[in-house]
Amino acid sequence: MSPILYYGVPSGCSFGSIVALEWSGLPYRLVRVEMPEMIHTDAYRAINPVGETPSLMTANGDVVVESMAILNHIGARATASGIAFEQGSREFDELNRMLAFLNTTFFNAFSSLWHVIEHEVDPATKAALTEYGRAKVERAHAELEKMLGDKPWLLGEQRTLADAYFIGIARWTKYHAVVDRRDYPNLQRLYDKLEADPAVIFAHAIEEQRPASSSGGFQGEIGLEAAGESKRAA
Template sequence: MSPILYYGVPSGCSFGAIVALEWSGQPYRLARVNMPDDMQTDAFAAINPVRETPALATARGDVLAESIAILNHIGALPGTLEAGLSFAQGTREFDQLNRMLAFLNTTFFNSFASLWWLLEHESDDDTRRALTEYGRARVVRAHQELERMLGDKPWLLGQRRTLADAYFIGIARWTKYHSVVDRRDYPNLQRLFDQLEADPAVSFAHAIEQQRPTTSAGRFEGEIGIAESLAARRAA
């Protein structure tokens, strides 16, 4: 079976894994997970008991959760190393990629945590004000650090796009929900963001999330429902 990526909408961080699969040139399917309702179902719990996205049903039948595990799995697929999207484990380049993915998954991703909480929960004015300022400070610091790490390089790790760039774009777009920074204050990040937004794989991932007609630049084999995917895995 082709791998199945369970991606969350709206605007889940699984966006980066869709981009990475497009770049990999390997066959894959997608299963849409409407957050939070679909995550609370028994069907999705059978895929990921933690009830979070993304999750990946691999070609060999295993199920992976957590973005870093999924991206590193994609990075080891045939052709991905040759494309420069990832690197052989044990090399300096792999260590640098893993370090960047870890930064994006912790400092960058988590800087938005309090802001997402405010968006999804009712709170009094004092709580809202305190969490907004706390979130703003964390998002600003994360952008400052990433701006410094990127510098004038064309991509996060240098001359070639990698899995880190795919993961970055899925998180960087969250500023449209939370007006706590202006990306134009970080010209290197703005340049990278614009470059990625013009990429066919990123345009494809946006269209998939928004359920607009689109054409894959990779080997996308279509969407499958959550229940249907479980039946297909049992049959396989």
């Protein structure tokens, strides 16, 4: 059985895991999870009791959750592709540092802005949360802008899991008019390069349910119930 990635739509951070799988060349299948409706179902809670995406069911039926854990699981099996490194190496530590920053600072900066979109709040609360989110997103962009500098990729001369995770989060600015990425030319350059990447184009097509051409090991989409049967079989 090939691994199965449960990806969330619309615009889940699982986008980065799809890109990483494409870059890895590993075989995989996908399960589409419509949010918030499907994450509350018994079928999905049996996979991830927390009710969040992404989730990855491995070839032997184990389930890995949380983006950083999933990305590192993929990377450990795809070091030959160059997107990850051997544990214990300096490069591995640098990759984990960047993934941690993207997860705790860059991702988290958008939290209050998503809350405003996803929940009914009074005007005063909305204004306060928006201003708070604006400051956090601006700071996160400024810090990452300096980290990237003039390097072609976040860690240097080659693309890694960090770039895959970055593109899944960076696109959220289109929902929140709090920053103009053009004010951060290094990040804009990286964003534009990633948006032209075949794996990113593929991931967009998958989310939007358009014809998608994989350059990796994609073996098709299956339904949530069918994926559950695969888990029981494993």
